[in-house]
Amino acid sequence: MVLVTRKASFSASHRLYNPAWPDARNAEVFGKCNNPNGHGHNYDIEVTVGGDPPEDTGMVIDLKKLADIIEAEIIERVDHKNLNVDVDFLLGTIPTAENMAIAFWNILAPKITEGTLRSIKLYESANNVVEYRG
Amino acid sequence: MVLVTRKASFSASHRLYNPAWPDARNAEVFGKCNNPNGHGHNYDIEVTVGGDPPEDTGMVIDLKKLADIIEAEIIERVDHKNLNVDVDFLLGTIPTAENMAIAFWNILAPKITEGTLRSIKLYESANNVVEYRG
Amino acid sequence: MVLVTRKASFSASHRLYNPAWPDARNAEVFGKCNNPNGHGHNYDIEVTVGGDPPEDTGMVIDLKKLADIIEAEIIERVDHKNLNVDVDFLLGTIPTAENMAIAFWNILAPKITEGTLRSIKLYESANNVVEYRG
């Protein structure tokens, strides 16, 4: 099996807080990420698909097609958006990188029909990364 | 003369719009950056100071001191903030990277007393950079 | 004045040789880059424009517009191409990074009408870079 990975990027804002909690507890748990007016990031997403490259194409999946799926299903819906209020599939969840990676997996897994989705890696900053493997 | 550069990073959200304009013109000029609920970035800032390294230290400016100035004067005030409403020295200006670089220069120039401030470079994303040299 | 820089990328192949020279001299001067069947690179291009950001927009030039100009005038014409035979504006020149940067300048300078073109930087690899400032 060969793993192929395609990277994409988007910029978004968010605020981490649990609406069921009082302000003091939100501030304690989420720290600077709880700033009431929000903050933001340039996110990098790496989508990894595994499969056997067929002999006639030598490609697990056409990376241009994979790029188009990521663009249409993810980037178009989160780029230059506020993740707390603008993104339908994140409403009702705390937009941590962990929850975002799981949500991206749930959207992309059924769309990928050549090979199988194996990993979603999300870089929130140069120092903070999460990965979800389903 | 030797130029020394120190890099730092912060994460912030913003929305680009001119309050004097109707919505349609704001949308046309600022495009995706005009999204009403804002978006955000991981910014990298590079501060360059020029001077002659004195023989007894061999350093234009102690880079730890320069790092402390950048942290106290800039990062503390913009990191995990909303640049439209949380940052006093940006109130009343459109928080484009250009305007931010000029504002950073105006704050840092008088604080740097070893060597002379020569450049503020601000990376809004991997593909977008601005530089102000006073 | 503020300098704004937009980065873009393309992949292309080329072969370095001077048709007026015998093979031995081409091999001596251009070394591995003279391989008869060519080789290739992922190129990064950084286009820098300088100007004063007007107060009503805070932008020297809309970076989206600059990106579109770079895409239409340069990337569309060189990406996934053979620089020796597929690119009209390089025909008759040796496609070194130096000559490419000059050719890109000559194309882009008249197209940039907000601000003024100040620099074309071309990365042929992580270790090799050229810059042309007109």
Add this chain to the structure above:
Amino acid sequence: MVLVTRKASFSASHRLYNPAWPDARNAEVFGKCNNPNGHGHNYDIEVTVGGDPPEDTGMVIDLKKLADIIEAEIIERVDHKNLNVDVDFLLGTIPTAENMAIAFWNILAPKITEGTLRSIKLYESANNVVEYRG
């Protein structure tokens, strides 16, 4: 077990096409990568070897030795080459990143006698990566 990884780079050109197919199908499947005169990339290769570091050296494998093996067996044969015609071990296969990673594995696995080859990762560009684990 400890995994050690050594990175190397090369520049090469290629054209993706299946000689058994008509032109129209090649153009449809391989898109821009099917350009008749080829294109090229700066490739990064990461070779990962796993093993237990012996107490007297503390090293799974001397990374200098691993670097020399990669240089002699891979880089010397593909750097500044046309992957369709200049590289004996790729003749008869479509030089996709997937097929290249598998070919590199088959060459390197028997040459690595301290520790065991665990992964070949090949970056075709900043956004496109493949990995083969045997």
Add this chain to the structure above:
Amino acid sequence: MVLVTRKASFSASHRLYNPAWPDARNAEVFGKCNNPNGHGHNYDIEVTVGGDPPEDTGMVIDLKKLADIIEAEIIERVDHKNLNVDVDFLLGTIPTAENMAIAFWNILAPKITEGTLRSIKLYESANNVVEYRG
């Protein structure tokens, strides 16, 4: 399960040699890394923790807390140090990247109580990396 990774950096010097060996064997086995007066590196360390993000926080582990643990337990003890003589937990071992990654694991594993330590990745340079997964 979700994997979260936090990156940190430090600068240190070391010399590779086995005190039980004669000079000639040390020189042969460790090459340039055996230079009697030592050399040094900027090291990057990536610490990966796995777990299920609880619904009320959406975080496997607060990355700020993880950063603080890495800072207090590792960075404070190795940054701007000589790894052969200044670092208590490395005394008596050859400070190869392999042995350092294992030592870091042994220190960090019991300190991480939200989620479970899954990997220590240590970059000795841009081209040399080791990973230990316990």
Add this chain to the structure above:
Amino acid sequence: MVLVTRKASFSASHRLYNPAWPDARNAEVFGKCNNPNGHGHNYDIEVTVGGDPPEDTGMVIDLKKLADIIEAEIIERVDHKNLNVDVDFLLGTIPTAENMAIAFWNILAPKITEGTLRSIKLYESANNVVEYRG
């Protein structure tokens, strides 16, 4: 004029101190960099040469030749060395990045006979950079 830049890397250790000063003053001025047993870095050096590319080669200077000069004159003498005691041309100077850049300039300027040396840029870490332009 076109500027061409070649990048190279080396790893070295050093200790910052002024032998004419008492320990307390050295500790105060140089901080962590004054650690008695030294520390180290992976340094990146960028050498920039300016000139007009002649029509028959299209190259300001053959970058392979420039790379060979940097390797022979700089890298061979500083890589895997202790900058305080192993490097003849640094003896008697405090090995700050500023002093190193000036020393590298003085060595390289007379060796570069195609084009003219224009800049030495030295990265001591990802966040600390110095540049000397003669």
